[in-house]
Amino acid sequence: MTVGKTLWKIILVKLFIMFAVLKLFFFPDFLSTNFSTDEQRADHVIDQITRPAQHRN
Amino acid sequence: MGEIDLALVNWSRAQFALTAMYHWLFVPLTLGLSFLCAFYETIYVKTGNEEWKHLTKFWMTLFGINFAIGVATGIILEFEFGTNWSNYSWMVGDIFGAPLAVEGIVAFFLEATFFAVMFFGWNRVSKGFHLFSTWMVAIGSNLSALWILVANGWMQYPTGMAFNPDNARFEMQNFWEVLFSPVAIAKFTHTTSSSFLVAVMFVFAVSSYYLIKRRHVEMAKRSIIVASVFGLIAFCYASFTGDESAYNNAHRQPMKMAAYEGLFDGGKGADLVAFGILNPDKKLGDDQDPFLYHISIPKGLSLLGMRELNGFVPGINDLLHGNEQENLLGYDRKVERGRLAIADLAEYKAAKKSGDEPAAQASLVKFNENQEFLGYGYLESVEDAVPPIQASFYSFHVMVYLAVFLGLICLAYLVYGIKDTIEEKRWLLPLGILSFFLAMIASQAGWIVAEVGRQPWAIQNMLPVGVATSNLAAGNVMTTFWMFAILFTLLLLAEIKIMLNQIKKGPEGA
Numbered sequence: 001m002t003v004g005k006t007l008w009k010i011i012l013v014k015l016f017i018m019f020a021v022l023k024l025f026f027f028p029d030f031l032s033t034n035f036s037t038d039e040q041r042a043d044h045v046i047d048q049i050t051r052p053a054q055h056r057n
Numbered sequence: 058m059g060e061i062d063l064a065l066v067n068w069s070r071a072q073f074a075l076t077a078m079y080h081w082l083f084v085p086l087t088l089g090l091s092f093l094c095a096f097y098e099t100i101y102v103k104t105g106n107e108e109w110k111h112l113t114k115f116w117m118t119l120f121g122i123n124f125a126i127g128v129a130t131g132i133i134l135e136f137e138f139g140t141n142w143s144n145y146s147w148m149v150g151d152i153f154g155a156p157l158a159v160e161g162i163v164a165f166f167l168e169a170t171f172f173a174v175m176f177f178g179w180n181r182v183s184k185g186f187h188l189f190s191t192w193m194v195a196i197g198s199n200l201s202a203l204w205i206l207v208a209n210g211w212m213q214y215p216t217g218m219a220f221n222p223d224n225a226r227f228e229m230q231n232f233w234e235v236l237f238s239p240v241a242i243a244k245f246t247h248t249t250s251s252s253f254l255v256a257v258m259f260v261f262a263v264s265s266y267y268l269i270k271r272r273h274v275e276m277a278k279r280s281i282i283v284a285s286v287f288g289l290i291a292f293c294y295a296s297f298t299g300d301e302s303a304y305n306n307a308h309r310q311p312m313k314m315a316a317y318e319g320l321f322d323g324g325k326g327a328d329l330v331a332f333g334i335l336n337p338d339k340k341l342g343d344d345q346d347p348f349l350y351h352i353s354i355p356k357g358l359s360l361l362g363m364r365e366l367n368g369f370v371p372g373i374n375d376l377l378h379g380n381e382q383e384n385l386l387g388y389d390r391k392v393e394r395g396r397l398a399i400a401d402l403a404e405y406k407a408a409k410k411s412g413d414e415p416a417a418q419a420s421l422v423k424f425n426e427n428q429e430f431l432g433y434g435y436l437e438s439v440e441d442a443v444p445p446i447q448a449s450f451y452s453f454h455v456m457v458y459l460a461v462f463l464g465l466i467c468l469a470y471l472v473y474g475i476k477d478t479i480e481e482k483r484w485l486l487p488l489g490i491l492s493f494f495l496a497m498i499a500s501q502a503g504w505i506v507a508e509v510g511r512q513p514w515a516i517q518n519m520l521p522v523g524v525a526t527s528n529l530a531a532g533n534v535m536t537t538f539w540m541f542a543i544l545f546t547l548l549l550l551a552e553i554k555i556m557l558n559q560i561k562k563g564p565e566g567a
Contacts, residue, residue: 003118003559007125010551017544018129018136026537027136030143030527042224045147049225049435049524050403 064531066523069141072538074508076133078501079545083127083552085500088202088249089256089291090120091195094175095188096283102188112276114179115564116260117191121176122559126552131205133541141534145515145525151228152218152235153208160204168197202252203245210241212516213507214309220428220519222405222421227516240305244507247298250291251500254463257288258489258496261470263560265489268480273563282474288467295460300361306510307362307370310517313510315373316444317453318358319347323372323380329357333454335447341373341440373446377439388439395434398427432519441521444512452505459499466492 031041094117101109138146174182174190182190211218217234218227229235261284264277306314314320319335320327333351359368369383379387401424408417436442466488473479479486511517515525 003122003555006555007122010548011125011128014126014544014548015129018132022133022537022540023136026533026540027140029139030141030529031147032139038224041147042226045144045225046222046402046406048144048528049148049520050399050406 065529065534066526068531068534068538069137069526069529070522072141072534072541073134073137075538075545076130076137076541077504077508079541079549080127080130080134081501081504082497082549083123083130084202085252085255085497086123086259087120087127087198088252089254090116090123090259091191091198092253093256093260093284093287094120095191095195096287097280098188098191100283102184108275109279111564112279115276116280117175118559119259119263119556122552122555124172126548126555130545130548141527141529142515142525143527145520148226148520148525149212149516151226152211152215155229155232156204156207156235160201163200165197165201168194168201171197199249202249206245206248207236207238207241209507210238210244211235212514213244213511214238214240214305215516215519220431222402222424223409227519239301240309243298243301243305247295247302247503250295250298251460251503253291254288254295254460254467255493255496255500257284257291257467258463258493260284261288261466261489262491262493265486266560267563269483269486271480274480276564278474278477278479281470281479285467285471285474289464289471292460292464292467296464299457299460303361304364310511311371312373312376312442313444313449313506314358314362315371315376316446316449317506317510319446319450320358320370320372321347321374323370323375325359325369326356326367327358327362327370327372328353328355329361330454331357333450335450337447341377341443373443377442388433388436388442391430391433392436392439394427394430395432395436397434398424398431399434401427402431429518432514432516432521432524435521435524436513441513444510449506449510452502452509456499456502456506459495459502463492463496463499 031044035041035044094113097109097113097116100106101113171190171193174187175194178187178190215227216238217229217231219230220226221228235241260280264280264284267273267277303314306317315323318330319333321339330348331352331354333353334349336345336347336349339345339347356366358370360366362368362370371380371383371385375383375385377388379385379390401420405417405420405424408414408420433442469482469485470479470489473482473485513521513523515522
């Protein structure tokens with residue numbers, strides 16, 4: 001079935017682009033990359049959410 | 058410390074919207090076509106008529122094309138959560154973990170396992186087991202949607218949880234309350250029933266094309282009969298669940314309802330705008346008429362939102378500034394209390410760090426008094442709590458008009474299908490083709506109402522989108538926005554090309 005082969009190719013290319021390119025190089029997990037423990041991550045988020053809007057970032 | 062980066066927030070929003078809207082081009086067809094394939098195959102198994110088998114295989118091939126190209130496009134949304142929306146992801150991780158894990162383990166594997174049997178199992182397994190597999194794919198696909206929509210429903214109406222000030226996470230207290238939240242149930246039932254309607258319109262469009270070309274006439278007529286019955290049931294159910302959604306909006310997201318109805322000043326016996334053109338010069342707080350022109354149904358909005366003719370429906374001004382008569386606390390007051398909650402949370406954290414437990418407990422007590430208004434404290438002004446009115450209003454009305462039109466199309470196809478005169482109705486067949494595109498627009502418009510209408514909240518009343526984002530450079534998000542735009546456009550073009558080729562080949566190519 002020709003359409004089946006085409007679809008498999010599209011699926012494989014798509015998954016490669018998504019996981020081997022986009023996820024790896026463009027979509028790191030921000031908190032996992034920048035902090036090593038959950039406690040640090042929690043502190044960072046609490047710090048973020050306890051600033052008034054005009055003072056965030 | 059700088060100003061909040063609106064460019065970052067808006068690019069993150071735009072990227073999420075783009076990804077979700079592209080993803081949603083594929084999903085409704087998967088949800089609806091899977092059931093239609095199950096219906097067609099059930100008739101084949103019951104009757105033993107090989108024509109139904111050819112018909113089933115044809116629609117299954119089109120379902121497979123859509124599934125293959127659409128699969129995993131939703132995963133991009135999860136990438137975005139971790140990168141662009143890290144504060145949000147951290148805070149909701151405990152809530153979303155459970156439904157998404159169930160989705161992954163039960164629904165997706167159910168879908169994926171039986172998907173292989175459904176496509177490659179013809180002549181390899183018994184008729185009964187093949188039919189069972191097709192039904193499992195349909196049920197699994199829709200169960201996947203259930204868990205995603207439960208998560209979305211929770212964002213619109215956070216329930217069954219408690220905020221933990223020590224780790225800044227919303228923690229699940231009652232799984233069943235999250236699962237059976239009235240907003241989640243209405244969201245699931247309305248989304249799936251309207252998706253069934255989209256798939257029915259797809260069957261109408263392809264079948265109408267064949268009838269116009271006078272090819273595969275019997276197959277097209279058979280497909281139409283089953284699809285039109287399913288479509289009418291789906292239309293009635295979507296209407297019922299749409300009413301339920303509006304009722305939920307009125308009680309749990311009244312600002313959304315006020316925005317999609319263009320209701321600035323609420324009241325008892327509020328009218329429902331059947332048709333209206335918004336006044337583009339209307340600003341919050343001025344006394345201009347919100348409409349240039351409108352036709353309204355007297356007391357219709359009160360009936361829709363409150364289920365009583367003289368029920369009070371709050372308008373944008375009532376919500377922003379309160380209404381003492383109706384015991385409605387204004388957003389201006391909520392913003393004050395939200396700011397107190399933020400300050401108390403900061404004091405609690407500082408006291409904890411310095412080891413001053415009595416001060417920490419005192420701060421926690423004060424925080425708990427205002428916790429339900431936490432999100433309002435992040436708004437710079439009460440006007441920030443008003444969603445884009447024009448986008449909400451027009452999306453809502455377009456969705457409703459198109460849904461009614463699609464219901465009439467279903468009725469016409471059923472009547473002429475039963476009379477066996479549908480191929481003679483040359484005026485109706487092009488409308489059948491057009492209806493698929495209108496159904497897609499209605500489906501997208503529905504999501505715009507749901508998601509634009511709930512702005513500025515990522516989590517209703519608790520977390521606005523401006524606080525949910527990560528500390529990234531807007532340029533990074535802009536780059537990936539365009540990458541996705543190109544990738545998804547290529548996928549869409551591939552789907553259209555392959556789908557059209559397959560439709561041209563007809564059932565022989567299945």
